[in-house]
Amino acid sequence: MIRIEYEDLLAYAEQVLEHIGYPSGKARITSWALVEADARGVPSHGLQRVVDYEKYIKEGLFRPEASTETVYETGLSAVLDGNSGIGMDIASKAMRICLGKASETGAGFCSVRNSNHFGMAGLWAEMAPPENCVGIAMTNTEPFAIVTHGRERLLGTNPIAVAFPAGRDGCFLLDMATTTVPHGKIETYARRNLEMPPGWAVDDKGADTTDSAAMSELFKSSSPFGGQLMLGGRGEILGGHKGYGLGLMVELFCSALSGGTWSRHVFSSGYGGAITHFFAALRLDLFGEPSKISELAQSILDEIRASEKAEGQDRIFVHGEKERMRRMKSLEKGVPLDEKTWEEMVLYSQRFKLDLPVSTGGK
Amino acid sequence: MIRIEYEDLLAYAEQVLEHIGYPSGKARITSWALVEADARGVPSHGLQRVVDYEKYIKEGLFRPEASTETVYETGLSAVLDGNSGIGMDIASKAMRICLGKASETGAGFCSVRNSNHFGMAGLWAEMAPPENCVGIAMTNTEPFAIVTHGRERLLGTNPIAVAFPAGRDGCFLLDMATTTVPHGKIETYARRNLEMPPGWAVDDKGADTTDSAAMSELFKSSSPFGGQLMLGGRGEILGGHKGYGLGLMVELFCSALSGGTWSRHVFSSGYGGAITHFFAALRLDLFGEPSKISELAQSILDEIRASEKAEGQDRIFVHGEKERMRRMKSLEKGVPLDEKTWEEMVLYSQRFKLDLPVSTGGK
Numbered sequence A, B: 001m002i003r004i005e006y007e008d009l010l011a012y013a014e015q016v017l018e019h020i021g022y023p024s025g026k027a028r029i030t031s032w033a034l035v036e037a038d039a040r041g042v043p044s045h046g047l048q049r050v051v052d053y054e055k056y057i058k059e060g061l062f063r064p065e066a067s068t069e070t071v072y073e074t075g076l077s078a079v080l081d082g083n084s085g086i087g088m089d090i091a092s093k094a095m096r097i098c099l100g101k102a103s104e105t106g107a108g109f110c111s112v113r114n115s116n117h118f119g120m121a122g123l124w125a126e127m128a129p130p131e132n133c134v135g136i137a138m139t140n141t142e143p144f145a146i147v148t149h150g151r152e153r154l155l156g157t158n159p160i161a162v163a164f165p166a167g168r169d170g171c172f173l174l175d176m177a178t179t180t181v182p183h184g185k186i187e188t189y190a191r192r193n194l195e196m197p198p199g200w201a202v203d204d205k206g207a208d209t210t211d212s213a214a215m216s217e218l219f220k221s222s223s224p225f226g227g228q229l230m231l232g233g234r235g236e237i238l239g240g241h242k243g244y245g246l247g248l249m250v251e252l253f254c255s256a257l258s259g260g261t262w263s264r265h266v267f268s269s270g271y272g273g274a275i276t277h278f279f280a281a282l283r284l285d286l287f288g289e290p291s292k293i294s295e296l297a298q299s300i301l302d303e304i305r306a307s308e309k310a311e312g313q314d315r316i317f318v319h320g321e322k323e324r325m326r327r328m329k330s331l332e333k334g335v336p337l338d339e340k341t342w343e344e345m346v347l348y349s350q351r352f353k354l355d356l357p358v359s360t361g362g363k
Helices: A008-018 A024-039 A047-061 A087-106 A121-125 A183-191 A212-220 A238-257 A290-306 A323-331 A339-352 B006-019 B023-040 B046-061 B087-105 B119-123 B183-191 B212-220 B240-256 B290-306 B321-333 B337-350
Strands: A001-003 A069-073 A077-083 A107-115 A132-140 A160-166 A170-176 A275-283 A334-336 B001-004 B069-073 B079-080 B108-114 B132-138 B160-166 B169-174 B275-283 B335-337
Touching: A001 A008, A008 A024, A008 A047, A008 A334, A008 A339, A024 A047, A024 A087, A024 A121, A024 A323, A024 A334, A047 A132, A077 A087, A077 A238, A077 A290, A087 A107, A087 A121, A087 A132, A087 A275, A107 A238, A107 B069, A121 A132, A121 A170, A132 A238, A160 A290, A160 A334, A160 B240, A170 A323, A170 B240, A183 A212, A212 B046, A238 A275, A238 B160, A238 B169, A238 B290, A290 B240, A334 A339, A334 B119, B001 B006, B006 B023, B006 B046, B006 B335, B006 B337, B023 B046, B023 B321, B023 B335, B079 B087, B087 B108, B087 B132, B087 B275, B108 B240, B119 B132, B119 B160, B119 B275, B132 B183, B132 B240, B160 B290, B169 B321, B183 B212, B240 B275, B335 B337
Parallel strands: A077 A107, B079 B108
Antiparallel strands: A001 A334, A069 A077, A107 A275, A132 A160, A132 A275, A160 A170, B001 B335, B069 B079, B108 B275, B132 B160, B132 B275, B160 B169
């Protein structure tokens, strides 16, 4: 593991993205989103993605020059067509539209079709609390998950992010895949030769599996069978049908409200990336004095944190707190990158003749 | 099990509720909500609740004569104070306010404080699709659940319901507690002397337990320790922190946005019921032609249903479908009541000298 000063890494990643085909503004917002993920300890959504992004540009899935079109609009809402452009650029525009509409009317909604990977959903939801709004961001993804009693990969990991303003914490930030684990976690287990716990995935026969390497292969194969399990696991005993319902709800908000493509077909259009998103902003003063609401939220979070701990536990976290702590450490000691990601950055510096940023030497 | 003709049961329950203290309009909406739950095969939210409701009226938790006040209002939103009135009456008013605001502006939101049990959350969300809106209903409840790494009962089962218009299906209707199971399920297991599967609850030491009788006692005890697990179960391996996050999100929408009480303190005010709710309606034409959106949603549901089944399964359901099937059967053959609930209805007929409805003889 190596740590790089935040601003240095941001500037470097921006240069790399420009060299692989990103126009400058889109390189900047993408670099920011990726470096933020690494800084928060979510490397699955960090700079390790750049190699894939380059591949997607070559394959025509990502179209860096594409413009985002507003195809439908009301005082409260807009529907955007991303034309297979850059997900982070599209997401930040969509959330800005929500916040603009909210500032005029009280609430703003934006559905998006034909987009691409937009990074951590939480980054976009989190734009709302500083403007005294609740923020929501959702997206579908490639199909990785099976549904209750099903066998085919149909749903994406379909994350939901909700940012709720909360006093000195800034916000409560829920940012969760509706599958038991994010897809990247299975890939990480496979790379490290680790067995998965039962409850993460089923094989192509629909049986529980702990073989991460086999699952990783399966995801790359042409077989449509076997995949991740939705939150709550297999069957209905522990609520797998609820995770399936949450994932399907995300699918309907993202694709049905945008006139777009659902996870199952998101990369099979033969056209370009067709990921769909949904964003919302809801002004706190729809419900009263914003500072009072935010303080009430803070007091609930504080009471939860101060409550009795389970045996062997010394701390209860609320959502977004761990990532904030890691981010502060990253700002102080540098953003952590694993060996493989760092090697990829080194290769880019050689290919494009860029000055590599220097390690902070931090642990 | 006995089956009673839907309209007969509705009229009978209305009379019973009037005799235990409900004013007539509130008796009607409550009877409807309870009979609908029984008709849909969700007896935990059906007529078996009437005995408790009578107790709550005597204890001053439910105040049947209370008026609902609008304490804050904007063009898009309202905050209601239920003054510890009847939950179903308050919920139906709140959702009507959302739909009224949505018909004028495109979207409507309503948060509610000082309310009581409002029955199945789905009933209120479901009011939206016939008006070409997406509907959302959430509520907190008594504290039944522990949080990740915690030991005290802090959160309610905090259900979320989302109704999304969908072609000939009418709607996709997700209606889920954010705990692994609804609270009533543990009570049902205890009454029937059944062991629970691991993953539903932990005891007062924080250890996994399958002893439903002991848990049922624990819930009635003064000990604050031990309780239900949030969706995803104990710890973080299978995503228990996600269920905790969803439950906490419901808590913030319901109590922080209404200036009300969170689950932990909901029955400890020494005042009356202080349950909080949140409702929303979002007009489909914020995003395009409603019939096209609804048909696109329908096509996604149809594709899921038609996909390959897991071994040993012959059908994939989407959310709301099982309940619709049971409701149709109940309309045809009568609404099912279990022995105990029927006995309670018989006792009411004796106490209040009411004509008992007659069994349809259906199975």
